[in-house]
Amino acid sequence: MARVAITQRQENIKPYSEQELILQCQAGKVAAFKEVYNLHSTLLYSIAIRLLGKKEDAEDALQNTFSKLFKNIGQFRFQSKFSSYLVRILINGCYDIIEKRKYDFEPLENFELGQANQTDLKLSLEKAIACLPLKMRECFILFAVEGFKQSEIAEVLEISEGTVKAHIFQARLKLREFLQE
């Protein structure tokens, strides 16, 4: 997550604190939403594509996230981290897409990552992650790839921290199996 913030901030550094930015968004300023997009789009898109496996679906998920954010930003009360709030909207959007399209995840055929830049082991890991069951995949991606704390994941996914730990543990075992094969 920190990595995202650093890469994204390089081009668009503005004298806004996150709170000021959110207030601008609450005032309905589209420019402020662009700044939010610049700061968080890579994180959100990375999660979406790893969850959904298709570029179009990930783009739809991101588009829906910003549409919902625009409608509901007024309800944000600064009680949780803004990035967690965004990820929660995104993941709910991903559930909607999975529900609507009723597709079985086909990661091996449709995985559209930047394969060219990845080593074989990383690529294998990407594919293995894509084979995990949905909840396990969510927890592993947020924890191991994006660096969220287990408590944050519990908040985002609205499950207990114990369940998050169990999912991560199970994911690790399954991934080890996949990679050994």
Add this chain to the structure above:
Amino acid sequence: MNDPIFDKAKQLQPIVPDDALWSKIEDDLIRESQQKRKNIFQMALAHKSWLSVAAVLIISFSYLAIYFNSAVNLDAKLLSTRAILKVELTEKNYMEAIALLEKRAENQLGQIDNELMFLYRDKLAMIDTQINQCREAISKNPGNAHIRKYMLAALQDKKHTLTEIINLEIRGDS
């Protein structure tokens, strides 16, 4: 958690969306924004009809309230003017009657007992003082009912006293 899987997972590259994606999102947001404004405008329009009805009702009630209030005030004003005219007419009648009685009583006062004459003169002088005080107060406040009442009482008293003097004389003659 020291596990090579976690180490490798941390090294997975972030995936950047296409540059064109923001344009699509921006279009969406602008559309949403316009829709929001439209909704607000429609809501305002919907409420506008209610606001107009409320405004008409308020104006109507205010107008009626002012109308009735002014009508009551006008009636009160008319009544007081009429009452004053009536009182003034009564006072005028009393004054004319008293003037006639005074002439007759004055002729007779010289012929009655001195002591009685002084008593009556004192009483008349007292009543005159009372009448003059009332007249002065009425000139400052013509609508004051209490002063009018004192004035009429004083005039009545003078008329009664003068009649009494005249009657005494008549009784003395007989």
